[in-house]
Structure formats: structure tokens, C-alpha cells
Amino acid sequence: MYFDKKPKNLHINCDVGEGVGNEEILMPYISACNIACGGHAGNLETMQEIVVLAKKYQVEIGAHPSYPDRENFGRISMNIASAEFIKTIQNQISNLEEIVALHDAKITHIKPHGALYNDVAKSKEKAQLFLKAILKYKDKYKLYILYNSVIETEAKKQNFQVVYEAFADRNYNDDLTLVSRKNDRAVLTKIGEIIPHVSRLKNEQKIQTISGKKYNLKSDTFCVHSDTISAIEIIQQLHTHFNVENEVEKPEFPNYKPYGNNGLLLTWENKMSSEVLNSVLEYQEKIKKFNIKVILNIIQSNNSLLIIYDNEKVNLKSLQHLLEWLSLQTSNKLQPRKSICWEIPVCYDEFFGIDLDEIAQKNRLSIEKIIKLHTTPKYQVFSIGFLPGFLYLGGLDKRLHIDRKSTPRLAVKKGAVGIGGIQTGIYPKSSPGGWQILGNSPLNFFDVSNEKPCFAKARDFIKFVPISIEEYHEISTAVSNGNYQLKFTETC
Amino acid sequence: MLEILQSGLHTSIQDLGRFDYRNYGVPVSGVMDDYHAKLANQILGNDENAAVLEMTLQGTKLKFHENTQIVLCGADLSPKLNRSDLRANIPVKVSKGDELEFGKRNYGVRAYLAIKDGFQSSEVLQSRSFYDGITEKSRVTTGDVIPYKVFSGKIQSKATIAVQQEIFSSNEICVYEGPEFDFLSKSQQEQLFNTIFSIGLNNRMAYQLEETIKNDCPSIITSAVLPGTIQLTPSGKLIVLMKDCQTTGGYPRILQLDQRSIIRLAQKHTRDQVYFKKLSIL
Numbered sequence: 039m040y041f042d043k044k045p046k047n048l049h050i051n052c053d054v055g056e057g058v059g060n061e062e063i064l065m066p067y068i069s070a071c072n073i074a075c076g077g078h079a080g081n082l083e084t085m086q087e088i089v090v091l092a093k094k095y096q097v098e099i100g101a102h103p104s105y106p107d108r109e110n111f112g113r114i115s116m117n118i119a120s121a122e123f124i125k126t127i128q129n130q131i132s133n134l135e136e137i138v139a140l141h142d143a144k145i146t147h148i149k150p151h152g153a154l155y156n157d158v159a160k161s162k163e164k165a166q167l168f169l170k171a172i173l174k175y176k177d178k179y180k181l182y183i184l185y186n187s188v189i190e191t192e193a194k195k196q197n198f199q200v201v202y203e204a205f206a207d208r209n210y211n212d213d214l215t216l217v218s219r220k221n222d223r224a225v226l227t228k229i230g231e232i233i234p235h236v237s238r239l240k241n242e243q244k245i246q247t248i249s250g251k252k253y254n255l256k257s258d259t260f261c262v263h264s265d266t267i268s269a270i271e272i273i274q275q276l277h278t279h280f281n282v283e284n285e286v287e288k289p290e291f292p293n294y295k296p297y298g299n300n301g302l303l304l305t306w307e308n309k310m311s312s313e314v315l316n317s318v319l320e321y322q323e324k325i326k327k328f329n330i331k332v333i334l335n336i337i338q339s340n341n342s343l344l345i346i347y348d349n350e351k352v353n354l355k356s357l358q359h360l361l362e363w364l365s366l367q368t369s370n371k372l373q374p375r376k377s378i379c380w381e382i383p384v385c386y387d388e389f390f391g392i393d394l395d396e397i398a399q400k401n402r403l404s405i406e407k408i409i410k411l412h413t414t415p416k417y418q419v420f421s422i423g424f425l426p427g428f429l430y431l432g433g434l435d436k437r438l439h440i441d442r443k444s445t446p447r448l449a450v451k452k453g454a455v456g457i458g459g460i461q462t463g464i465y466p467k468s469s470p471g472g473w474q475i476l477g478n479s480p481l482n483f484f485d486v487s488n489e490k491p492c493f494a495k496a497r498d499f500i501k502f503v504p505i506s507i508e509e510y511h512e513i514s515t516a517v518s519n520g521n522y523q524l525k526f527t528e529t530c
Numbered sequence: 531m532l533e534i535l536q537s538g539l540h541t542s543i544q545d546l547g548r549f550d551y552r553n554y555g556v557p558v559s560g561v562m563d564d565y566h567a568k569l570a571n572q573i574l575g576n577d578e579n580a581a582v583l584e585m586t587l588q589g590t591k592l593k594f595h596e597n598t599q600i601v602l603c604g605a606d607l608s609p610k611l612n613r614s615d616l617r618a619n620i621p622v623k624v625s626k627g628d629e630l631e632f633g634k635r636n637y638g639v640r641a642y643l644a645i646k647d648g649f650q651s652s653e654v655l656q657s658r659s660f661y662d663g664i665t666e667k668s669r670v671t672t673g674d675v676i677p678y679k680v681f682s683g684k685i686q687s688k689a690t691i692a693v694q695q696e697i698f699s700s701n702e703i704c705v706y707e708g709p710e711f712d713f714l715s716k717s718q719q720e721q722l723f724n725t726i727f728s729i730g731l732n733n734r735m736a737y738q739l740e741e742t743i744k745n746d747c748p749s750i751i752t753s754a755v756l757p758g759t760i761q762l763t764p765s766g767k768l769i770v771l772m773k774d775c776q777t778t779g780g781y782p783r784i785l786q787l788d789q790r791s792i793i794r795l796a797q798k799h800t801r802d803q804v805y806f807k808k809l810s811i812l
Contacts, residue, residue: 296811297708297756298756303709336553424778426556427554427555484554496553
């Protein structure tokens, strides 16, 4: 599944594939990514994963070669023999090229990593050596560099296509180098500082350095470091500030609420209806299609989804931002789905229907009428909960609404079909319960030996079909022998 | 294999739980006290999800039928290996025929026995955690045997790991606001944080608290609940859901325990007292 991506005003790039594992959250907001290709981090598997993601989100792919030093994450300058250096850089880039080719994608640029990035910005010798290593890619890929750096002069001499990179979340010195991370003002963390900093660079091509002076500085792309949870928020806010033209009106539902420190609860209108259920299920399907790995579980119920997420990879705000963005994507319209109506045989004999008399009396109905009213509707499955395999069903005739028993039974039989308040349902196993019991179904509603332990799922329908006590025993035997064929019809 | 000579009050096999079947109504289950179960597995070099034996309060007696290494963590239930005292938090070699017995409870409620490579009972829906209706049994009973792998190697015992006393002694339960917290009035909220609650009926499904909060909240449409969720019942009693809780519920979810507090509560007993401290999420 792909979506339409409009060209972005602010070109944001992020270093990825370095083991942080938050790429899927970043991708919707960025224009380019720089993929670690084995020098300081990354392996074939991570490269593959990111290429797939980048393609899905139409993000430009860059190679991010480094000194071959995984131990120090490529953060320390190395003096290695020229031939060896050239070989490792070319190997790293060709690793990525192979993977990109496999996925019918393409590389757009190269960006050196860490200590190498700094070295080529300052040292003529290192810059020349690096350019020599990537010479064969000169006409194919652009090169990300710092404005006014040593490599800029060298690269231009050799007609490399350069892209000026500025840092959205870093302070600069007067000589246009980055303030060392040893200084506690090196990194900008407040969005209130970052937006003016980026606006100045983008609109005036000017940088205000740490000393407060302004200098010219060209920038075509903005790097944001993405290795912290709060960085994702910064990227989302930059995206919203620069790239979202009009605030899209947010739909009234769902409501987003935190639930513990790793849960996000999405709630729709406070009622049990097919329309609400459809919205819930469509939203759930959208999330599932995007296969967002920081989402560990989704628990669906009648008018809500509870999303359990990995709180070490993403915070609540960012996740909500991502989901809101996702929910507005129109390119992934869901196909109308056929729904299944399961036929559930139920024996309403008084042997099973131990509360039929009470219902008849309280609701002033004959037993025949009760059975008729109970077997007429198609009930929609809203969710499964309470007990393993217990289906929440909507659509019970009002004339059958009846309060739960004043004293619950200690053991209601497996298969018992009952009414509690405005709902009807089937006990998938023997359990204490206060529902009024009107019959019993010989089917198994929960089977641990199946990969999907319940045959019915939310949005399906079920219909109760009355059977005699003889039929009940026949079906019961067939079920336990494993040769009972569930009956169902398909409807649109 | 491990033979259960006496089952004790409530002994069951548990791993970290069954997370992917909640949409079928299957509870998470798993060890009530993740900290000590994980610690026990870690000491033996096991996967943290390896199955352990969770023992409650008293009375369990076990016999080993193969050589292996074990470790005990969690509540101090006066463990004795062949009648001599056994230290917790340290790997211990056991031989064929050895008997492990628990006696008087000194502190805590749940003790964990981990065994090299974990208990090898059968997996159901990707977990070995016992739960009634999912696994064959909901607790082990006298005479049961539980398979495990023979191990005669040696485990490097690292420096002794100190018992984290605060897990057992602290009465502070840290909570986030639950999704229906704003159903409560200002005074109800204050009452919640100014009351000392005593623990009433409790088991692997839930801990009930005795003191009541005036409740005039409407119920909600059935929605997901989690271990650690506190529901406010119509009678005004608070119910703290634990690992075997149902997957959905219709009572207002007023608070949610943090992970550490679920562990603390799992080591609390009837009549112990607790109070709530509020945490914020953002």
C-alpha cells in the first residue's frame, strides 16, 4: 500500500537504520533518509527493512557510509590506508545498491557519517580521499555537505552535485561549524527555538550562531537527529509548521486518551451501533495494514480500540500524531467486505431453558413467542470478551430485555444461551453467571487447538436456529467427533 | 520431572503471559510478580519468558526426579531443601530425589521457582501460563508431574543479589489517571488519594479493596481493561484487576497502576494496607 505524497516545503532528512527502531514513525514526516550501510551500524536485514519503508512512504534513499568502526559507532576519526578506506566506503555503498535494486527503488544521495562527516568538512586530504572513493557515483548520486566546508570546494571542483545540509536541532559556532556536544547548548531541544532557527535558515539563508551573530548559510535539506523519543515530536512539529498548509479539521471521533504509560485508548460515540462498530473496525484495519511495529497489540471492543505501544520507542503524543495522520490518509480506502452469518443451533427445550418460565412471566410472553423473538433477528458480533470466546451480540428484540437474576448462579452450563439486560449471548464455557437462560447450543465457541480459536469475529452475524433435543445430541456427538460442519451464509 | 508432593494453596505454572489473544477474550495471565520471575530466570541464564512455578503463601512440597539447577525468588516462605534452609536469589544445584518444602511465611505472598531452561509443560496459544479453560488445569494439584530438562553443568553464581525489601514493605501504589477518571467529582478524587485502603478478597484475577468511594458514575459500554486497571463498582468498592482479569469490562476505569505497583500489590496479602500516589504520563 502506498499513499500520495505531496512535495514538501521543508526538506527534512534523518539518519536511519542505526538500531533505534523508530523509522516507521518518522517516515511519514521526512523527505529523505540516510541509511547506515554496515560501517558504523546496520546490516543487510536492517537496510532491507528501511528500503521497504522508504519506498512505501516515498522517502528519498541515501547511503550513509562511515569509517568501519561499529564499536565506536563511527564517531572517532580513523587513519586507515587509502586503498582500504576506498574499499570499505565502496563496499558499504554497493551493499545498499544491491538491496535497493532488489526492491526496485533508487539511491538519490550519499551522506558521510559521524567523524567522517566532520573530517571531510575540515580536512582537504580527507575530503579528497572521500571524493575519490565516491567518484564513480558522481553522476548518479548527490552529495550532502555542509555549506562553506572544505569538501564543498573540492566537490565543486570535480563537478559533484551537492546538497547543502543544515542542522535543525544544533547550534552553530561563528565559523559555521557545529557547537561541540560537550557544550550544553549544543543541541536545541525546544520547539520554540528550533522553528525560528529553521525559518531563518530557510527563508533568509542566515544562521544565528551561539554568540548571537548572523551569517549567511545555505541550506537545501535539514537534518534532525532522530535517536531520542522527543526528536520524533520535533520532526512532527516541524512537519506541521512548514509542510501542512491548512490545519485539517479533525474528525469528532475517535477521542484519544492515555491508558497507563503504554496504552492509548481511542473511543468513538458512546453507543453500540453498526455504524460505530464499522468506524472502529475500519480504523483498526488501517493501523494493521500499516504494520506499525511500535504498536504491540490492539484490543478492540464495541466502541473503542486500546492500542498497547512500546513506550521505549515512541511517546504518547507522537503515536497519537501518527495515528491522526494515518486516519486522514485517503488513499487506502477499505474494500467493502462481505459479512458472514453463522447459524447457531440452539435447543430451547425446558431441560436447557431453565429460565424460560421466569422470562415468560416477567415479560408476559408465551414460551413459543420467546423462542420466535429470539430466533428471528440476525445478531451482529460487536466484540469478543468477558470469557474466552464470549461474543457480544447486538440486536436483541426489546420485548426480550430482562434484568439479570437477582442471585447469580455459581455455574452456568457451557453452551448456555441467555439474556442479561439488553443483550443476548452464549456461555462458551461453564462459568458463574447471572443471565436468564433460555436454551443451549451444542457448538464449541472456543477451541484452543485452532490458530484462530473462535470461528466468529467482530462484524459477523449470527442467527439462532431452534433444534429438538434429539438433534442437539446428534450435533453434540458430531462436534465431539470433529465432523460437524458449521453452517453459514455470506451477505454483502 | 518435578513431582508435586503437596500442591499448597495456589501453585501454577506461569510465563510472562499470553498477549495476542485478547481479541478472543483470552486473559493475559502470566506471573503476578514479573520482577521476581524475570530475576529468577536471569540468574539461571534462562530466557525471561521461561516458565516458572508460582507458589502462593504456603504448603507446597516438591520432589526433583532429575539433576538440575534452580533458583528461588520473591516471597520468603521458609524454603527448605532436604530439610535445610535454602537461600533465595542464588542458583542451587539439585539432585535426583531432592525435596523442596515451604513452611512459614516470613514476607511477601508469591514465591517463584525457576529451573534451568524453564519448565517444559505444553504451550497453549503461545504460552505455558495456566488459565482455566485455556490450559488443561488452572493450578497444579498433588501428584502432578512437570517435565524439565536434565542439567548437570555449573552456573556461575554472580555476587548475591540483595532482596529488594521495598517491594514487600512499601504501601505506596503509584497510579495514572484511568480513562474514566474525570467521571469522578473533585471530592471523590480527593477521597481516593486521602484514603488508606485495606486489601480484601484477592486472587490472580483481582484484588478487592475494602473501603468504599461514593459512586454515582454511569457504567460504560464494555471496553478493554488491563492488569493494573482499577474499576469502581456500583457498590463503591474498588477492584484492582490483576493478571487473570477478563479482557473487557463495563465499570468505570478510574485508575491504572504502573508496572512496579502491580508487582508490589502481587506481594500483598489480605488486610495489608495501601495508599495511592498519582503519576502523570506526559
